Amino acid sequence: MAKILIVYYSRTGNTEKMAHEIQKGVLEENVEVVVKKVEETEPDELLNYDGIIAGSPTYFGGPAWEIKKLFDQSVKFYGKMIGKVGGAFTSSANIAGGNETTILSIIQMMLIHGMIVQGTTEGGHYGPVAIGTPDEKVLKECRHLGKRVAVVVKKLKGEK
Amino acid sequence: MAKILIVYYSRTGNTEKMAHEIQKGVLEENVEVVVKKVEETEPDELLNYDGIIAGSPTYFGGPAWEIKKLFDQSVKFYGKMIGKVGGAFTSSANIAGGNETTILSIIQMMLIHGMIVQGTTEGGHYGPVAIGTPDEKVLKECRHLGKRVAVVVKKLKGEK
Amino acid sequence: MAKILIVYYSRTGNTEKMAHEIQKGVLEENVEVVVKKVEETEPDELLNYDGIIAGSPTYFGGPAWEIKKLFDQSVKFYGKMIGKVGGAFTSSANIAGGNETTILSIIQMMLIHGMIVQGTTEGGHYGPVAIGTPDEKVLKECRHLGKRVAVVVKKLKGEK
Amino acid sequence: MAKILIVYYSRTGNTEKMAHEIQKGVLEENVEVVVKKVEETEPDELLNYDGIIAGSPTYFGGPAWEIKKLFDQSVKFYGKMIGKVGGAFTSSANIAGGNETTILSIIQMMLIHGMIVQGTTEGGHYGPVAIGTPDEKVLKECRHLGKRVAVVVKKLKGEK
Numbered sequence: 001m002a003k004i005l006i007v008y009y010s011r012t013g014n015t016e017k018m019a020h021e022i023q024k025g026v027l028e029e030n031v032e033v034v035v036k037k038v039e040e041t042e043p044d045e046l047l048n049y050d051g052i053i054a055g056s057p058t059y060f061g062g063p064a065w066e067i068k069k070l071f072d073q074s075v076k077f078y079g080k081m082i083g084k085v086g087g088a089f090t091s092s093a094n095i096a097g098g099n100e101t102t103i104l105s106i107i108q109m110m111l112i113h114g115m116i117v118q119g120t121t122e123g124g125h126y127g128p129v130a131i132g133t134p135d136e137k138v139l140k141e142c143r144h145l146g147k148r149v150a151v152v153v154k155k156l157k158g159e160k
Numbered sequence: 161m162a163k164i165l166i167v168y169y170s171r172t173g174n175t176e177k178m179a180h181e182i183q184k185g186v187l188e189e190n191v192e193v194v195v196k197k198v199e200e201t202e203p204d205e206l207l208n209y210d211g212i213i214a215g216s217p218t219y220f221g222g223p224a225w226e227i228k229k230l231f232d233q234s235v236k237f238y239g240k241m242i243g244k245v246g247g248a249f250t251s252s253a254n255i256a257g258g259n260e261t262t263i264l265s266i267i268q269m270m271l272i273h274g275m276i277v278q279g280t281t282e283g284g285h286y287g288p289v290a291i292g293t294p295d296e297k298v299l300k301e302c303r304h305l306g307k308r309v310a311v312v313v314k315k316l317k318g319e320k
Numbered sequence: 321m322a323k324i325l326i327v328y329y330s331r332t333g334n335t336e337k338m339a340h341e342i343q344k345g346v347l348e349e350n351v352e353v354v355v356k357k358v359e360e361t362e363p364d365e366l367l368n369y370d371g372i373i374a375g376s377p378t379y380f381g382g383p384a385w386e387i388k389k390l391f392d393q394s395v396k397f398y399g400k401m402i403g404k405v406g407g408a409f410t411s412s413a414n415i416a417g418g419n420e421t422t423i424l425s426i427i428q429m430m431l432i433h434g435m436i437v438q439g440t441t442e443g444g445h446y447g448p449v450a451i452g453t454p455d456e457k458v459l460k461e462c463r464h465l466g467k468r469v470a471v472v473v474k475k476l477k478g479e480k
Numbered sequence: 481m482a483k484i485l486i487v488y489y490s491r492t493g494n495t496e497k498m499a500h501e502i503q504k505g506v507l508e509e510n511v512e513v514v515v516k517k518v519e520e521t522e523p524d525e526l527l528n529y530d531g532i533i534a535g536s537p538t539y540f541g542g543p544a545w546e547i548k549k550l551f552d553q554s555v556k557f558y559g560k561m562i563g564k565v566g567g568a569f570t571s572s573a574n575i576a577g578g579n580e581t582t583i584l585s586i587i588q589m590m591l592i593h594g595m596i597v598q599g600t601t602e603g604g605h606y607g608p609v610a611i612g613t614p615d616e617k618v619l620k621e622c623r624h625l626g627k628r629v630a631v632v633v634k635k636l637k638g639e640k
Contacts, residue, residue, distance in 0.1 A: 064548075283576065286576070
């Protein structure tokens, strides 16, 4: 059965709120999903999922170092993540405050793992961005991200 | 039946050589493939394919303007490319000469179209990069790109 | 005497409005400034300026192909732009709609020319981004961009 | 008197070797320079320098998390780094292995601090990249980076 992990770092709760909304989107597709703080996530756990969606506040145009550390440590099973499906999201203080580069940094880590990523024609093209507290428009984008990762995961696994 | 387009711009022939090698990788997967120069490609043709692999020399850290023009013009059928599979490649004069940013610029255009992109754990992680004339190592990466786009296309279409 | 060029592509007028506001910022620093449409700008003209600020709508996460073409053509005097000061701006339809990658694509072209670029701690860190019609907050960022490019140009030229 | 910090993370010694070569370039310009491991660098020290050059191995297309942590922590004096000059470098296992994105991630952090960055027309345009042990070509690029950061620092400070 397909299974998706949503792993995030959050200090103010904005990124966390996005994580839980993405979870709803995954569940709408009847795919199993686990939501975890990055501090409580071991690198090896990444291997247990068909899809991984990672989120972080925007700090200096990139994800928090805690997220980077998780991926740096994942090098030990390099080559075993090929074909998994990925997605990324961020919350930020400012429009054009480094949000897209944060999401792209996460996507790049996923591509380097041989993972598969889909963009969207709606809202944040590379992934959802909240400016401050996520509003309904952003929450909808979050659900959409969860849904589309779940759909690709199911298709790749040959599930209906 | 799955169908893939390889569209490229080439002045010296290096990018063109890569295009034809990628084609071999697609054919190994028994997927139909068309290779075309960007100058002879109409934006509407993009709609006819399940996968699109685009290549260009590295000019100022991005694809040649001819490639950008093709995508700019594709805005007229925006929303109709969702779920197609993408890939990118480049040839360049220098290591660290803007190659990765060229490939990522193409990948970003694809993500904005809602397309699906896979990285690799081997060679150029975002896509193959030739420094000057593509050597055997790069040609292997090219075939690998063709193969992996074809495999994802087939899986997403539910073909064996 | 220091001289700055603001070159832009605009279809709806939003990017154009930003260009004229950036001009005001440059003028506040008593630096000569020319504002030109990219369609009316020859590559060789770039050589006549100490600073170049380039702007475009966000099309597929990058500048309009017309801007890319200008830079592609500038390869013929490659090596003669070293030490000039650069800046970039964009207007876009969506938050996280490819705006930062558009600005960064322009900045990358400038860095490849050996140019000098400064970020900011206020507003759009890599350069100003308007979502639709530029509001007063964005116009202020535009004036700030003009000012800070002018200040660096003067310092590097040893002007007061 | 102008002063430059070269801060780096290195596990195999390749990035460290680059750091010391960049130091030589700075010294050729008669500018004071300190070379430090990131593990021994406190965020507040960044304030003491007119130029900061940061280097890291390429890990998943970005700098090691230790470098990211240093910048994340530097948020407490946000706004006080404006106008400092920056530069970045990396060592990597592969051509197109995420090297440019590593350097650009560092440059983006610097731009977000309001810092000033110059590219180059020679070698790695955004900054030097070593593939494995740095060879003489790369070491030359390293000295060039040190030199050009030092030159800009001196000009901006009004030193001859």
